[in-house]
Amino acid sequence: MSDREVGLLDTTLRDGEQAPGVSLAPDEKAEIATALDRAGVSVVEAGSACTGDGERETIRRVADLGLDARVTSFARGVRRDVDLALDCGVDGVNLVVPASDRHVEGKVGTSRDEVVETTEELVAYARDHGLWVEVIGEDGSRADFEFLEELAEAAHDAGADRFCFADTVGHTGPQRTYEAVSRLAELGPTSAHTHDDLGLAVTNALAGVAAGADLVHATVNGVGERAGNVALEEVAIALDHCYGVETVATTELYDLARTVADATDVPLAPNKAVVGENAFAHESGIHTDGTLKDERMYEPYPPETVGRERRLVLGKHTGRAGAKAALAEHGVEVSDDELAAVVARVQRLAEQEKRVTDADLLAIADDVRGRERDRRITLLELTATSGGPRPTASVRLEVDGDERVASGTGDGPVDAAVGAVREAVAGSGDSAAVAADADLDSYHVDAITGGTDAVVTVEVEMSQGDRSVTVRASDGDITRASVTAMVNALDRLLVADEEADPATADD
Numbered sequence: 001m002s003d004r005e006v007g008l009l010d011t012t013l014r015d016g017e018q019a020p021g022v023s024l025a026p027d028e029k030a031e032i033a034t035a036l037d038r039a040g041v042s043v044v045e046a047g048s049a050c051t052g053d054g055e056r057e058t059i060r061r062v063a064d065l066g067l068d069a070r071v072t073s074f075a076r077g078v079r080r081d082v083d084l085a086l087d088c089g090v091d092g093v094n095l096v097v098p099a100s101d102r103h104v105e106g107k108v109g110t111s112r113d114e115v116v117e118t119t120e121e122l123v124a125y126a127r128d129h130g131l132w133v134e135v136i137g138e139d140g141s142r143a144d145f146e147f148l149e150e151l152a153e154a155a156h157d158a159g160a161d162r163f164c165f166a167d168t169v170g171h172t173g174p175q176r177t178y179e180a181v182s183r184l185a186e187l188g189p190t191s192a193h194t195h196d197d198l199g200l201a202v203t204n205a206l207a208g209v210a211a212g213a214d215l216v217h218a219t220v221n222g223v224g225e226r227a228g229n230v231a232l233e234e235v236a237i238a239l240d241h242c243y244g245v246e247t248v249a250t251t252e253l254y255d256l257a258r259t260v261a262d263a264t265d266v267p268l269a270p271n272k273a274v275v276g277e278n279a280f281a282h283e284s285g286i287h288t289d290g291t292l293k294d295e296r297m298y299e300p301y302p303p304e305t306v307g308r309e310r311r312l313v314l315g316k317h318t319g320r321a322g323a324k325a326a327l328a329e330h331g332v333e334v335s336d337d338e339l340a341a342v343v344a345r346v347q348r349l350a351e352q353e354k355r356v357t358d359a360d361l362l363a364i365a366d367d368v369r370g371r372e373r374d375r376r377i378t379l380l381e382l383t384a385t386s387g388g389p390r391p392t393a394s395v396r397l398e399v400d401g402d403e404r405v406a407s408g409t410g411d412g413p414v415d416a417a418v419g420a421v422r423e424a425v426a427g428s429g430d431s432a433a434v435a436a437d438a439d440l441d442s443y444h445v446d447a448i449t450g451g452t453d454a455v456v457t458v459e460v461e462m463s464q465g466d467r468s469v470t471v472r473a474s475d476g477d478i479t480r481a482s483v484t485a486m487v488n489a490l491d492r493l494l495v496a497d498e499e500a501d502p503a504t505a506d507d
Helices: 026-039 053-063 079-087 101-107 112-128 145-158 174-185 201-211 232-243 250-264 285-293 320-329 336-353 358-368 413-426 431-437 478-500 502-506
Strands: 007-010 043-048 070-075 092-098 132-138 162-167 190-194 215-218 377-385 392-399 402-409 439-448 456-464 467-475
Touching: 007 232, 026 043, 026 053, 026 250, 043 053, 053 070, 053 079, 070 079, 070 132, 079 092, 079 112, 092 101, 092 112, 101 112, 112 132, 112 145, 132 145, 132 190, 145 162, 145 174, 162 174, 162 215, 174 190, 174 201, 190 201, 201 215, 201 232, 215 232, 232 250, 320 336, 320 358, 336 358, 358 467, 358 478, 377 413, 377 478, 392 413, 392 478, 402 413, 413 431, 413 478, 431 456, 431 478, 439 478, 456 478, 467 478
Parallel strands: 007 043, 007 215, 043 070, 070 092, 092 132, 132 162, 162 190, 190 215
Antiparallel strands: 377 392, 392 402, 439 456, 456 467
């Protein structure tokens, strides 16, 4: 397939939003659409104009962004839906019509002949009004193939730009997908729309491309109804890595995944292909040692391909090479005997707590080397309130021996407290002030105990320049746990910078 031109149609804003509990605000849809366009996605399905006034306003907003991508609206097999799409200013419509007898007779209550006739009329109407038209044969994987061909041929003859084979309920396998798409591709441009109910969404999408499809419907992170749609990032990298087929700028995939995960509140599974936290993480001593010797030793492609970075994770399988490399990232050198002691203690700690953070490693290294570390930032007092119209927080910190007090407001008490911490650190006016601009790369609640005296554990990852640190803190109050973790992370970043470049730190 290396000489094929294949595009991606993203339906995150429509099919993805149909996932239970997902509701995207207009700003979020515009942000996602812009990110999709930046990645080079061919078609962005902005929503379903028939849903309501609010949805139509959002579709208009996406259509007015001036994207390079073609912007479309989902439309049912009725003229009113086409008119509503036209009113939104989209470039085209994804016109869905029933293909299987279950949908033709049981859902719509019509006949095959009437479906063909309606499709011809609607395609001609949409084309007469200047729209790009894709006809989707709903439940095509359970349709009679002869009727599916008849429907596709009628759509093309009426002027449709393409016909889509839809595995609407994730019912089929790659052999049947290949057979169906092969027959449809003989009639004209063909798309593939696959779902993951059997865990075969990517396999079926690739089978469709191999059979002649030149457009794949997908959603970012695979978000969607039931088990979800085929994941855009997985299809893109599979086509690129395995077949040399370029669909999008793969370096944008991780940022795109994070944008959608944040907007949908559907977190990425750690073992998620391409964009999961563990996709380029190495803990095993054998794997870490091999990766340090040859970056491709235990990875199918470089993490930079999809906008990622490689991580060496500390845990019960950590070996000498991994611990030494992790310490070196923080400017810490140890002797061979000290390294052996550090590794042993890391492994013991991991058996108890599962995850060993950078702060844990550095504390162990300090203890093994017999050093007492002087903190540069210490949390002395925290007050947070959320009862009023705007949550507020105030903090008292000790920064390089001086007390600093600051307050802030935010969307919640944690947001307010984090803002106050940054303000206090920035107000120090010395070398520590640079820490106020450190990036908060990730924040999540790692564990919560049960009962009325529940303890929450918060883990944050912060970075500045090429230095990053992960710190965990636990407390009965989530705001205090969050602020403690952040303060400790900022302190570690400053100390690491000081140890790596003492001359600069002394100035």
